[in-house]
Structures are given as structure tokens and as C-alpha cells.
Amino acid sequence: MANKGYVKLSNDPSSSDTFVHDAFHQQQQIIRDQDEDLEQIGSTLHNLRQMTHQIGNELDEQSEMLDDLGSAMLTTETKMDNVMKKIAKISK
Numbered sequence: 001m002a003n004k005g006y007v008k009l010s011n012d013p014s015s016s017d018t019f020v021h022d023a024f025h026q027q028q029q030i031i032r033d034q035d036e037d038l039e040q041i042g043s044t045l046h047n048l049r050q051m052t053h054q055i056g057n058e059l060d061e062q063s064e065m066l067d068d069l070g071s072a073m074l075t076t077e078t079k080m081d082n083v084m085k086k087i088a089k090i091s092k
Helices: 013-090
Strands: none
């Protein structure tokens, strides 16, 4: 009768010990890799947090500058209206 692709497994305890040992070391390496990845993610998040604070501060400053510009524009508009009224009176 021909072999149908089945192989008898060895009952040798050293082969299962080797498998367990190799699997354990592989898992330990995976954990180390994950720890490194998590440290990089943590570092990136720290950098992003700093950047968001800087962006927030910049937006606050620009908002204040825009408010000042808006106030200056209103003042200028009022002055221009007064000048235009005076010109209209003079040209009558």
C-alpha cells in the first residue's frame, strides 16, 4: 500500500521541548518588537501633542491679529465715510 501523504509524528519529548522552546523565543521576540513599536508610537504622539499646542497658540495669535485688523478696518471705514460726506458737502 502506498503512502498517502501522512507522516508518523515522533513521540520524542526533545522535539516537543524544542518546539515549545522555539515558540517561546519567537513570542518573546514578537513582544520585544511590539514594545519597540509602542515606544515609537508614544514618541510620535508626544511630538504630535507638542505640535498641536504650537498650532493652537499660533491660531490664538492669528485670531487676535485678525480681530485687531477688523477693528482697524472699522475705524478706517468710519473715517472714510466721514471724508466722503465732507467731499459730498463740498461738491454741492
